[in-house]
Amino acid sequence: MRNLLKKRTLLECYLFLVVFMIFACSSNEGSEAEDDESINDEVVTELHAAFSEFNSVATDIYLSNNGTTVTIETTGLPDHETVYWGEGNDLYIDEPGVATTPSIMSSNNNAVTITVDATPDLDGSTVSTQLNTIGIAVSGASIFNDQEGNGALDQAAASLDWTGAHIGPGVYHYHLEPVAFSNDDDNLVGILLDGVFIYGRRDYPSNEYPTDLDASGGHFGPTPHNPDGEYHYHIINEVYSTTGSYVVFEGPYQGY
Ligand SMILES: [Zn+2]
Numbered sequence: 532m533r534n535l536l537k538k539r540t541l542l543e544c545y546l547f548l549v550v551f552m553i554f555a556c557s558s559n560e561g562s563e564a565e566d567d568e569s570i571n572d573e574v575v576t577e578l579h580a581a582f583s584e585f586n587s588v589a590t591d592i593y594l595s596n597n598g599t600t601v602t603i604e605t606t607g608l609p610d611h612e613t614v615y616w617g618e619g620n621d622l623y624i625d626e627p628g629v630a631t632t633p634s635i636m637s638s639n640n641n642a643v644t645i646t647v648d649a650t651p652d653l654d655g656s657t658v659s660t661q662l663n664t665i666g667i668a669v670s671g672a673s674i675f676n677d678q679e680g681n682g683a684l685d686q687a688a689a690s691l692d693w694t695g696a697h698i699g700p701g702v703y704h705y706h707l708e709p710v711a712f713s714n715d716d717d718n719l720v721g722i723l724l725d726g727v728f729i730y731g732r733r734d735y736p737s738n739e740y741p742t743d744l745d746a747s748g749g750h751f752g753p754t755p756h757n758p759d760g761e762y763h764y765h766i767i768n769e770v771y772s773t774t775g776s777y778v779v780f781e782g783p784y785q786g787y
Pocket residue numbers: 675678679687697698699704706
């Protein structure tokens with residue numbers, strides 16, 4: 532009887548210790564989250580496999596803020612041809628149908644640095660996209676949304692090159708499906724400011740157009756870089772206005 536009691540007491544002590552440790556850990560996490568003003572600050576120890584697809588000449592990609600974020604530095608100069616390189620550049624091509632803007636890429640500063648969550652905060656809240664860079668494409672250049680200045684993209688559609696991009700006053704950027712690296716397929720397109728990757732119009736591994744996308748073009752499922760599945764966006768398979776092509780991403784972000 533006495534022995535049994537002793538055993539019970541030991542067991543209770545052990546349980547108390549376990550509960551205490553769990554409590555100590557979670558309260559510690561709570562205070563870190565408060566410091567960062569972020570609910571989700573999961574630490575990762577290596578870059579997501581999808582980053583291996585990015586143009587390594589243009590980009591420098593590394594973990595930052597103790598592994599809670601990823602920083603992407605890019606020259607903004609893509610690894611494909613366009614009229615916007617300007618005559619004389621090796622990657623310049625003549626595009627007579629494009630109403631070019633006055634700027635050319637090789638004389639503009641296209642450099643951009645973004646820092647995104649290493650693990651997107653998928654807590655159900657959404658954030659609208661804004662003008663300027665909303666993400667970085669695998670080519671190294673910027674992704675913009677469906678707006679040009681303060682109006683709809685239609686106004687500027689004539690200046691878009693063969694791969695859905697142009698230069699406004701600032702950096703070279705894609706508005707429409709960047710067919711130079713994603714043309715009606717499941718290829719990786721890039722990463723958006725909320726830390727969520729965006730893929731082409733078709734799903735992996737079915738190669739069909741996904742039918743379960745949310746308003747942002749996102750869903751949970753396998754990707755070529757994560758067979759176990761994760762939340763990711765697709766270019767939505769709906770032709771935009773009179774462009775004959777597809778907006779890369781309109782928003783809202785789901786991962787902020
Ligand atoms: Zn634009």
